[in-house]
Amino acid sequence: MTGNAVRRPGLDARGFLTREGSLARVPPAFRPVVTATRDRLTDVFGHRLHSAYLYGSIPRGTARVGRSDLDLLLALHQEPTGADRDDARALGAALDEEFGQIDGHGTLLFGRARLLSDLERYDLGWFVACLCTPLLGEDLAAHLPRYRPDSLLARETNGDLALLLPSWRRRIAGADDTEEARRPLVRFMSRHLVRTGFTLVMPRWHGWTSDLHEMAEAFAGFYPERGEQMRAAAALGREPAGDAAVLAAYVGDLGPWLAGEYARVHGVKAPRP
Structure with a gap:
């Protein structure tokens, strides 16, 4: 990166993603x-x-x-x-x-x-x-090769949300009608949506983070009209509450919108056998 461009986390000096843990x-x-x-x-x-x-x-x-x-x-x-x-x-x-x-x-x-x-x-x-x-x-x-935060990586990591949403709806419908039963679903779906939102903007943000709040803020910088939804999802990914309305919004609003925007920007993940 040159000039006054922001040096994002998760990249080495050549712009390749670095391994995040040790x-x-x-x-x-x-x-x-x-x-x-x-x-x-x-x-x-x-x-x-x-x-x-x-x-x-x-x-x-x-x-x-x-x-x-x-x-x-x-x-x-x-x-x-x-x-x-x-x-x-x-x-x-x-x-x-x-x-x-x-x-x-x-x-x-x-x-x-x-x-x-x-x-x-x-x-x-x-x-x-x-x-x-x-x-x-x-x-x-x-x-394995070195990786850059590009559109190909975005498409192949999370470009299958539209395929997942029907199974999410079935899991929600099949769960017991209790806060305790819904809590792990909220945690899982919140994290998945935040990560998908982040990889949607990853090539433009040009970096990597696994911190849910940083992911939500990166997303909000490009989609401010959806920023509060993603920030709320990031909070629930760490401290979930088994709210049925949250799950309904995930599969009825945020999830379908995100899947459509992802396909528009990056395309759809290559099909698996």
């Missing part, structure tokens, strides 16, 4: 969780495991004790089976029960070949290379 940033309170996770992954998956990664607030150094969940991505030598997914869920549940520092868990499982495939290069590949922190095994980022 084991050195793990807060001290969460280090026993990370150590136990590393040890038990080897015990549970053995030779099936190619590599393991942390992502989310723990490797970014922003995790909150008793509030943040444990997020893992596992690359297996082969495509994961039902038994692999069961093992991952059981391991996450055991860690969640044992360590009060974390509140919830989630593990993504993929075969190595898929993560390195041409189809996933600007979605899952980018996710591994830029948003995941190596924990075990060979780092797949060595086999």
Whole structure:
């Protein structure tokens, strides 16, 4: 970047996205969780495991004790089976029960070949290379390109919102009519909409952040008429309330508008099998 252009976060001197997390940033309170996770992954998956990664607030150094969940991505030598997914869920549940520092868990499982495939290069590949922190095994980022915050990356990461909205509506309709049942839906959908709003403007903002409030502010700079909606979503992504009206607005107003604007600006994500 030259002249008086703003130097955005998340980029190196050549304008490539940098990896956002590291084991050195793990807060001290969460280090026993990370150590136990590393040890038990080897015990549970053995030779099936190619590599393991942390992502989310723990490797970014922003995790909150008793509030943040444990997020893992596992690359297996082969495509994961039902038994692999069961093992991952059981391991996450055991860690969640044992360590009060974390509140919830989630593990993504993929075969190595898929993560390195041409189809996933600007979605899952980018996710591994830029948003995941190596924990075990060979780092797949060595086999992936460098990434810039351009329209191709925007399209392939979040250009599928229109396809997701029908399933969101079904999840809302199928949830119990309680604040407690709606709260995780509000949290999940709020975060997804804020991240989608951010990647919509990412090529113009020209940088990267995973902070929900920074994402909302970046979006609001280009779409001020929708800024308050996105700021509210960012707040609910951190402190969710199970409000049925919020969910209705997400799938009836903000979500459809955002999906249409995304398709207009960046196009639609390449279809998956």
